[in-house]
Amino acid sequence: MALDIDIKNLKRVSVITIKGRVDSSNAPELESTFHTLMDQGRYRLVADLSGLEYISSAGLRLLVSTLKACRRYNRGDLRLSSLPPRIAEVLDLSGMTPLFKIFDDTIEAVGSF
Numbered sequence: 792m793a794l795d796i797d798i799k800n801l802k803r804v805s806v807i808t809i810k811g812r813v814d815s816s817n818a819p820e821l822e823s824t825f826h827t828l829m830d831q832g833r834y835r836l837v838a839d840l841s842g843l844e845y846i847s848s849a850g851l852r853l854l855v856s857t858l859k860a861c862r863r864y865n866r867g868d869l870r871l872s873s874l875p876p877r878i879a880e881v882l883d884l885s886g887m888t889p890l891f892k893i894f895d896d897t898i899e900a901v902g903s904f
Contacts (some may be wrong), residue, residue: 836870
């Protein structure tokens with residue numbers, strides 16, 4: 792399954808629903824999605840990962856760099872929601888779980904801003 796990205800711009804938050812696989816071949820596509828949102832001044836991002844089947848190290852690096860860009864100058868944050876068990880395990884094994892605010896569902900993540 793290829794990468795499928797869906798963006799919903801709410802009043803204060805943008806929700807990016809990511810489905811499929813994030814690997815080195817399609818990470819730049821996701822990166823440009825994040826950059827486009829930040830170029831529009833949207834730094835409060837929620838990544839809904841409920842449909843994510845696989846994430847490579849390139850995808851993990853992208854999440855961390857986006858997190859840093861959002862938090863720079865205290866502008867916003869990247870919050871993760873609805874992590875499938877396998878993706879949560881990957882974040883845990885890579886030691887990245889403490890970096891992110893992680894929520895069980897997207898509504899909770901949006902409400903946290």
